[in-house]
Amino acid sequence: MVMRTINVSGVKFEFNDKLLLNYPGQTLAKLCEDVQQGSNPNDDAAGCTEIVVERPAEGFAAVLAFYQTGELHMPVSMCPRAFRRELQFWNVNAADLQQCCAFKSVFIKLLRIILIWPKGRVWRLNTTLTTKSFHGGLFT
Numbered sequence: 001m002v003m004r005t006i007n008v009s010g011v012k013f014e015f016n017d018k019l020l021l022n023y024p025g026q027t028l029a030k031l032c033e034d035v036q037q038g039s040n041p042n043d044d045a046a047g048c049t050e051i052v053v054e055r056p057a058e059g060f061a062a063v064l065a066f067y068q069t070g071e072l073h074m075p076v077s078m079c080p081r082a083f084r085r086e087l088q089f090w091n092v093n094a095a096d097l098q099q100c101c102a103f104k105s106v107f108i109k110l111l112r113i114i115l116i117w118p119k120g121r122v123w124r125l126n127t128t129l130t131t132k133s134f135h136g137g138l139f140t
């Protein structure tokens with residue numbers, strides 16, 4: 001196993017690539033494979049390879065923490081939609097989001113609906129919230 005360095009929009013993270021053994025199809029594992037095969041253009045003169053990615057660092061920090069702890073949490077500073085976009089980029093399943101953050105996401109969604117709700121319009125909630133709807137539709 002190899003220690004890797006990834007530079008995400010100027011923020012450097014180091015991790016042992018054995019973290020990725022359980023996530024072979026995900027973007028970070030593929031980037032490490034590219035480095036392994038020498039197709040990364042960011043090798044320096046000493047032969048050290050740094051993976052460089054232009055994405056929001058806070059989203060990646062959450063993804064790396066997921067690999068390290070097995071728990072996926074949404075950063076407080078990120079909008080649920082922006083976080084969803086990052087999960088898509090890193091090819092991490094949104095269904096892995098912990099329940100605390102799934103509820104937080106639904107709460108933000110409801111708050112957004114309340115804040116933009118047209119005056120005089122009748123409130124009808126005809127959706128049954130289930131665990132599946134929290135995980136499957138929380139970002140829609």
Ligand SMILES: [Zn+2]
Pocket residue numbers: 072073074098099100101102
């Ligand atoms: Zn959480």
